[in-house]
Amino acid sequence: MAARVGYNRCPVERTLFLSGNEAIAHGAVRAGAAFACGYPGTPSTEILETAARLEGIHAQWCVNEKVALETAVGASLAGVRSMVTMKHVGLNVAADPFMTLSLTGVNAGLVIVSADDPGMNSSQNEQDSRNYAKFAKIPMLEPSDSQEAYDFVAEAFSLSEEFDTPVLLRSTTRLSHGRGQVIPRVPVELVPRGYERDISKYVMVPQYARLRNRFVLERLETLRGRAEESPFNVLEAGTAEFGIIASGVAYTYAREAFPKAWFLKLGMSHPLPYGKVARLYQQVSRVVVVEELDPFIEEQVRALGLPVMGKEAIPAEGELDQDIVFRALEPFLSRRPPRRRRPVFPPAPRLADPQPVAGLPVRPPVLCAGCTHRAVFAALRRRKLAPMGDIGCYALGALPPLLALDSCLCMGASIGMMAGFNKALGRKAAAAVLGDSTFFHSGVTPLIDAFYNEADGLVIVLDNRTTAMTGHQGHPGTGLRPDRSQGPAVDLEMLCRGIGLRCATVAAGDYGALDAALKAELDAPGLGVIIALAPCVLMVSEKRGAIVVDEERCNLCGLCLDIGCPAIAPGDDCVSISDGCTGCGLCVEICRRGALSYAGASGAGSEGAP
Ligand SMILES: Cc1ncc(C[n+]2csc(CCOP(=O)(O)OP(=O)(O)O)c2C)c(N)n1
Incomplete structure (x- = not known):
C-alpha cells in the first residue's frame, strides 16, 4: 500500500470548496494516511466515500465500528497512518477497543473521527462524543470550518505519533455537511515506520496494562502542556468586558453573535489548557462557555474554581446557531459581573507502587499444566x-x-x-x-x-x-x-x-x-x-499417562521449558516432571532428543499421547 500516490493530482495552488467531511478525507491524504475504514452513519458517511475516490489511500467499509477501529489499529501497528470514521453512536460500538487503545497507544498515527448529530437530524440519540476523549484520556481536536477540518487532520496524526496515542477528531453535522473554502497545503513528508514487536506495550494483560495506565496519566499532563502551546488554541483579543470559550462550530456562532467579545477558541479542546483559560480570566470580568450539547468545557472550568456561565443560558440540546447564542446570552451579559476568584490547579496524587507481601511467594500468572x-x-x-x-x-x-x-x-x-x-x-x-x-x-x-x-x-x-x-x-x-x-x-x-x-x-x-x-x-x-x-x-478428570525423563538423553537444552508448562522444572542434570503433569504429551512431541516419554511406552520419546 503506497502512501499518498497521486495526491499531487490536487494542486496545492488551487482553492477547493469542500464540505467538512470531504475536507477531512483530503486532509487525511495530505497527512499521508494510506488506510481508512469506517461504518456509515449520518453525518460521517461522506468522509470515507470521499477517501475512496482519492488516490493514495485505501478505503473500506467495515461490518461495524468496533471492527473498523480494530482494523485501523492493525494497519497502524503495521506502520501505516490510519483513519477510522463513524457517527457518534458508532463510538459506543467501538468503545471496547477505543478505551484500551488509549493504553497501548499506536505505531503509525491513528485518528478516530466521530461525527455528532446535535438535534438528532438522523440519529436515535443525541450524544456528545467529547466525553469519550476525557473518558479515554486522549487528545481531541474540534475543527470549526472546512479549512480547519482539513488542517486539523495533519495535526491529529502528528499528535498521535508524537504522544503515542489515538486522537479523536470530533465533527458535528453543521461542520460535516457545510461547505467552505479549503486552501490545500503541501503534503506531509513521512518517515517510514516499521513494525516492532513490543509485548509490554500492545498486550494488555494486567501487569502490562498497569504500567501503560501510568503512562496514560503522564501523557495526559504532557498533552495539556501541548494544548497550552497549540496554535489551534487561540486567545483572541476583544473590546468587551466578557470572554467566551468555545470550540467547533459553536465558536463560529458565538463569534458572529458577539464580535467584540474576548475569545478563547479551542481547536484542541482536550485536555483543557488551564493556563490559557487563566489568561482569559486575567483579561475579562466574566466568562461564558458556548458549546453544543453537554457542559463539557464548562464543567472543567468550574472544577478549577472559576466562576463561569454556560448551560444556565445555552441550551443543552439540539444545534445552536448565532441567534440562539445571542438571545441566550444577551440578558446575562448585560448584568453586573460576579466577583472573581483565583484559579487553583491542584496536583494529582499518585498511588505508591504495589509491594510484594512479605513471606508470600511471587507467582506469575501461567497457563495450566496440560493446557492445549x-x-x-x-x-x-x-x-x-x-x-x-x-x-x-x-x-x-x-x-x-x-x-x-x-x-x-x-x-x-x-x-x-x-x-x-x-x-x-x-x-x-x-x-x-x-x-x-x-x-x-x-x-x-x-x-x-x-x-x-x-x-x-x-x-x-x-x-x-x-x-x-x-x-x-x-x-x-x-x-x-x-x-x-x-x-x-x-x-x-x-x-x-x-x-x-x-x-x-x-x-x-x-x-x-x-x-x-x-x-x-x-x-x-x-x-x-x-x-x-x-x-x-x-x-478432563483422567490423567492421560505419566511422563518420564530419560536422564541420559536430556541435555537441558530448554526446548520443553520454553513451552512454559508449570509441571516441568529444570534440575541440575536434567528436567524433572512434577505431580501437576496431566500427561498431555506436548513436551514429548517437542523434545528433539527423545528424552521425554510416556511411562511404559516402548522407545523413549517415540510415541505421542495415548
Ligand atoms: C467485553 C468483555 N466482556 C467480558 C470479559 C471477561 N472475559 C475475559 S476473557 C472472556 C472469555 C474467555 O473465553 P474463551 O475465549 O473461550 O477463552 P478461554 O479462557 O476459555 O481460553 C471473558 C468473558 C472481558 N474481558 N471483556
Missing part, C-alpha cells in the same frame, strides 16, 4: 508471524517463556487487527488467535468483515469447549446453560464455512497434525480458519 492452548503457541512460534491475540486464558501466551502473542486489546480484536495489519503490508504477516467463547462474543462479525474485505491471513480458534477464564461458563458453541442443562449448540466449523471461508478442525493435542494444518493454511492464498480443538484440561 500451549501447543498452538509452540507451533506459532516456529513461524515468522505477528500473532494478534485476544482475551481469555490464552492471553497468558504472551508472557515469558512463550512470548507467542503480539497484541491483546479487547475481546474479539484479534481478527480485525490481523486483517488491517495484513492489508497494510499486502501479505500474510499476521495471524489471529482467539478462544471459542470470544469467537461467539465478537469474533463472528470481524470474520464476516475479513471475508467481505478479502483479508489475507489465518484465524486460529482455540476451542476448549468452554469460557475457561471466567470459570467454565457455557456459550453458544457448547449449548450449555447456566444451570448446566444442555441447549442447542452452534457448529463453529459450519458457521465459518457458511461465511465462505476455508475451515478445518484439528485436535490441538496432536501436535504433528496441528503443525501440518498451520503450514497448509499459511501456504494457501487468502483467509482460512483452523479450529484447534481440545477440552479445557481442568474439565
Whole structure:
C-alpha cells in the first residue's frame, strides 16, 4: 500500500470548496494516511466515500465500528497512518477497543473521527462524543470550518505519533455537511515506520496494562502542556468586558453573535489548557462557555474554581446557531459581573507502587499444566508471524517463556487487527488467535468483515469447549446453560464455512497434525480458519499417562521449558516432571532428543499421547 500516490493530482495552488467531511478525507491524504475504514452513519458517511475516490489511500467499509477501529489499529501497528470514521453512536460500538487503545497507544498515527448529530437530524440519540476523549484520556481536536477540518487532520496524526496515542477528531453535522473554502497545503513528508514487536506495550494483560495506565496519566499532563502551546488554541483579543470559550462550530456562532467579545477558541479542546483559560480570566470580568450539547468545557472550568456561565443560558440540546447564542446570552451579559476568584490547579496524587507481601511467594500468572492452548503457541512460534491475540486464558501466551502473542486489546480484536495489519503490508504477516467463547462474543462479525474485505491471513480458534477464564461458563458453541442443562449448540466449523471461508478442525493435542494444518493454511492464498480443538484440561478428570525423563538423553537444552508448562522444572542434570503433569504429551512431541516419554511406552520419546 503506497502512501499518498497521486495526491499531487490536487494542486496545492488551487482553492477547493469542500464540505467538512470531504475536507477531512483530503486532509487525511495530505497527512499521508494510506488506510481508512469506517461504518456509515449520518453525518460521517461522506468522509470515507470521499477517501475512496482519492488516490493514495485505501478505503473500506467495515461490518461495524468496533471492527473498523480494530482494523485501523492493525494497519497502524503495521506502520501505516490510519483513519477510522463513524457517527457518534458508532463510538459506543467501538468503545471496547477505543478505551484500551488509549493504553497501548499506536505505531503509525491513528485518528478516530466521530461525527455528532446535535438535534438528532438522523440519529436515535443525541450524544456528545467529547466525553469519550476525557473518558479515554486522549487528545481531541474540534475543527470549526472546512479549512480547519482539513488542517486539523495533519495535526491529529502528528499528535498521535508524537504522544503515542489515538486522537479523536470530533465533527458535528453543521461542520460535516457545510461547505467552505479549503486552501490545500503541501503534503506531509513521512518517515517510514516499521513494525516492532513490543509485548509490554500492545498486550494488555494486567501487569502490562498497569504500567501503560501510568503512562496514560503522564501523557495526559504532557498533552495539556501541548494544548497550552497549540496554535489551534487561540486567545483572541476583544473590546468587551466578557470572554467566551468555545470550540467547533459553536465558536463560529458565538463569534458572529458577539464580535467584540474576548475569545478563547479551542481547536484542541482536550485536555483543557488551564493556563490559557487563566489568561482569559486575567483579561475579562466574566466568562461564558458556548458549546453544543453537554457542559463539557464548562464543567472543567468550574472544577478549577472559576466562576463561569454556560448551560444556565445555552441550551443543552439540539444545534445552536448565532441567534440562539445571542438571545441566550444577551440578558446575562448585560448584568453586573460576579466577583472573581483565583484559579487553583491542584496536583494529582499518585498511588505508591504495589509491594510484594512479605513471606508470600511471587507467582506469575501461567497457563495450566496440560493446557492445549500451549501447543498452538509452540507451533506459532516456529513461524515468522505477528500473532494478534485476544482475551481469555490464552492471553497468558504472551508472557515469558512463550512470548507467542503480539497484541491483546479487547475481546474479539484479534481478527480485525490481523486483517488491517495484513492489508497494510499486502501479505500474510499476521495471524489471529482467539478462544471459542470470544469467537461467539465478537469474533463472528470481524470474520464476516475479513471475508467481505478479502483479508489475507489465518484465524486460529482455540476451542476448549468452554469460557475457561471466567470459570467454565457455557456459550453458544457448547449449548450449555447456566444451570448446566444442555441447549442447542452452534457448529463453529459450519458457521465459518457458511461465511465462505476455508475451515478445518484439528485436535490441538496432536501436535504433528496441528503443525501440518498451520503450514497448509499459511501456504494457501487468502483467509482460512483452523479450529484447534481440545477440552479445557481442568474439565478432563483422567490423567492421560505419566511422563518420564530419560536422564541420559536430556541435555537441558530448554526446548520443553520454553513451552512454559508449570509441571516441568529444570534440575541440575536434567528436567524433572512434577505431580501437576496431566500427561498431555506436548513436551514429548517437542523434545528433539527423545528424552521425554510416556511411562511404559516402548522407545523413549517415540510415541505421542495415548
Ligand atoms: C467485553 C468483555 N466482556 C467480558 C470479559 C471477561 N472475559 C475475559 S476473557 C472472556 C472469555 C474467555 O473465553 P474463551 O475465549 O473461550 O477463552 P478461554 O479462557 O476459555 O481460553 C471473558 C468473558 C472481558 N474481558 N471483556
